[in-house]
Amino acid sequence: MAVTGAALVLFLIAHMLGNLKVFMGADSFNHYAEWLRTAGSPALPNRTLLTITEIVLALCVVLHMWAAVSLARRAAKARPVKYAAKRKSQAKGYATQTMRYGGVIIVLFVVWHLLDMTFGAVNPKGGDATPYDRMVAGFQPDRWWVTAFYLVAMVMIGLHLRHGLWSAFQSLGLTRHPRSRGALQTGAAAVSAVLVLGFVVAPICIMIGVVK
Amino acid sequence: MNLTLKIWRQNGSSDKGRMVTYRVEDVSPDMSFLEMLDVLNERLILEGDDPVAFDHDCREGICGMCGMVINGVAHGEQKLTTTCQLHMRHFKDGDVVTIEPWRSAAFPVVKDLVVNRSAFDRIIQAGGFISVPAGSAPEAHSVPVPKADADAAFDAATCIGCGACVAACPNGSASLFTAAKITHLGLLPQGQPERESRARAMVEQMDAEGFGGCTNTGECTAVCPKGIPFDTIAQMNADYLKAASK
Numbered sequence: 001m002a003v004t005g006a007a008l009v010l011f012l013i014a015h016m017l018g019n020l021k022v023f024m025g026a027d028s029f030n031h032y033a034e035w036l037r038t039a040g041s042p043a044l045p046n047r048t049l050l051t052i053t054e055i056v057l058a059l060c061v062v063l064h065m066w067a068a069v070s071l072a073r074r075a076a077k078a079r080p081v082k083y084a085a086k087r088k089s090q091a092k093g094y095a096t097q098t099m100r101y102g103g104v105i106i107v108l109f110v111v112w113h114l115l116d117m118t119f120g121a122v123n124p125k126g127g128d129a130t131p132y133d134r135m136v137a138g139f140q141p142d143r144w145w146v147t148a149f150y151l152v153a154m155v156m157i158g159l160h161l162r163h164g165l166w167s168a169f170q171s172l173g174l175t176r177h178p179r180s181r182g183a184l185q186t187g188a189a190a191v192s193a194v195l196v197l198g199f200v201v202a203p204i205c206i207m208i209g210v211v212k
Numbered sequence: 213m214n215l216t217l218k219i220w221r222q223n224g225s226s227d228k229g230r231m232v233t234y235r236v237e238d239v240s241p242d243m244s245f246l247e248m249l250d251v252l253n254e255r256l257i258l259e260g261d262d263p264v265a266f267d268h269d270c271r272e273g274i275c276g277m278c279g280m281v282i283n284g285v286a287h288g289e290q291k292l293t294t295t296c297q298l299h300m301r302h303f304k305d306g307d308v309v310t311i312e313p314w315r316s317a318a319f320p321v322v323k324d325l326v327v328n329r330s331a332f333d334r335i336i337q338a339g340g341f342i343s344v345p346a347g348s349a350p351e352a353h354s355v356p357v358p359k360a361d362a363d364a365a366f367d368a369a370t371c372i373g374c375g376a377c378v379a380a381c382p383n384g385s386a387s388l389f390t391a392a393k394i395t396h397l398g399l400l401p402q403g404q405p406e407r408e409s410r411a412r413a414m415v416e417q418m419d420a421e422g423f424g425g426c427t428n429t430g431e432c433t434a435v436c437p438k439g440i441p442f443d444t445i446a447q448m449n450a451d452y453l454k455a456a457s458k
């Protein structure tokens with residue numbers, strides 16, 4: 001959980017920063033998308049680094065989900081008879097309670113998102129358009145429900161990281177002091193907030209016409 | 213005050229069990245929760261009914277026997293309090309109170325609210341000890357212990373093995389209990405020789421008992437009557453990873 005999650009977070013940070021290039025114009029964004037595909041060349045054939053990254057990410061997603069499913073199944077086996085009274089959460093932290101269903105929403109989002117932005121299958125401009133055109137077309141006001149789904153998914157990701165980020169450190173035994181855990185929890189909240197804001201700003205600006 | 217109690221009744225481990233509703237009248241706010249159950253049981257005995265079985269021993273919050281889930285919270289909503297130290301002044305006239313046993317595959321119900329917590333004993337047997345030559349007590353100053361370590365070890369050592377952490381955990385994990393024992397012994401000089409083998413053996417026994425896996429929800433430390441710190445779980449993970457990587 002911790003190790004695969006960490007790899008996915010690094011990807012999210014890079015992806016969020018890459019998306020912000022949309023504010024620097026079509027050329028800059030498309031050039032960046034092009035660079036993703038040609039990085040390393042001519043020493044390496046095109047897409048080598050990109051394909052390796054894609055394989056590592058796909059592996060991380062699968063292992064992350066496998067770990068989550070086994071934990072959920074162990075939990076169900078560990079409590080065969082449920083409580084009659086609704087278990088009242090005593091710990092503070094809403095994010096913790098969203099991890100399982102939030103994770104499902106996030107993976108559904110990723111599927112839609114790849115069909116939208118990467119393959120263009122559900123994108124008005126299709127797969128042959130430039131990445132910039134796909135992105136701008138994807139968040140037009142008449143497709144407000146797509147943008148809304150993106151926003152909901154980003155909030156779920158924020159909550160997922162709010163718990164996941166510091167929890168990974170605890171699982172690796174790195175929070176042996178209340179002070180280090182406190183600092184990590186604050187850090188997790190800050191990083192999650194920055195990621196969510198960084199991700200949602202582009203779709204919102206496209207929808208309200210600031211980015212065309 | 214008068215209360216309505218909904219209590220889990222289960223006549224032995226093979227019985228299916230069910231919730232049964234009782235009324236208790238004239239409950240004094242000065243009674244402890246267990247004394248309130250004593251009043252109910254006296255009446256049930258007079259009426260020729262089977263009294264509600266529940267575990268208890270010290271009734272002063274130190275033995276860890278008296279666990280039950282009260283209105284969905286292990287040991288009730290009062291923080292840092294065992295069921296025996298919970299007083300009826302925290303309830304009000306007319307309240308409906310649901311009382312259930314710890315729910316865990318590793319803690320089978322013996323009868324009504326009594327569960328068998330031998331799984332904890334087996335975790336202790338797996339490594340919750342230090343091996344020293346017995347004999348007369350050594351000179352106390354011969355092994356200096358840094359104050360910070362002594363404090364942290366003592367905080368962890370206050371665990372009374374009640375099992376509330378397991379009962380409250382959405383995953384049914386026994387990590388807080390196991391971590392408390394590993395931290396308590398692992399921070400002291402006497403615990404060093406067996407530190408890694410202890411962490412490994414206790415964690416493996418915990419998993420073998422059928423407890424769930426920890427996802428750091430923090431419910432355990434929030435209900436723990438002794439306030440065992442969450443950091444002990446990080447200490448357990450650190451010791452376990454160190455042992456497992458060898």
Ligand code: HEM
Nearest residue numbers: 019033036054110113117118131135150157199200202203
């Ligand atoms: C509102 C937020 C987001 C926007 C506007 C956005 C936009 C994009 C765009 C335009 C691409 C295509 C880039 C290209 O073709 O070069 C892309 C690819 C991708 N995005 Fe996002 N994205 C967002 C959030 C996310 C999130 C939260 C995740 C993960 C949970 C994610 C996962 C991916 C993946 C896996 C790819 C494919 C990478 C590849 O093919 O190598 N995206 N995104």
Ligand code: SF4
Nearest residue numbers: 371372374375377436
């Ligand atoms: S850690 Fe706390 S809740 Fe768990 S057994 Fe020990 S005293 Fe009880």
Ligand code: FES
Nearest residue numbers: 271275276278296
């Ligand atoms: S009866 Fe001993 S702790 Fe409650």
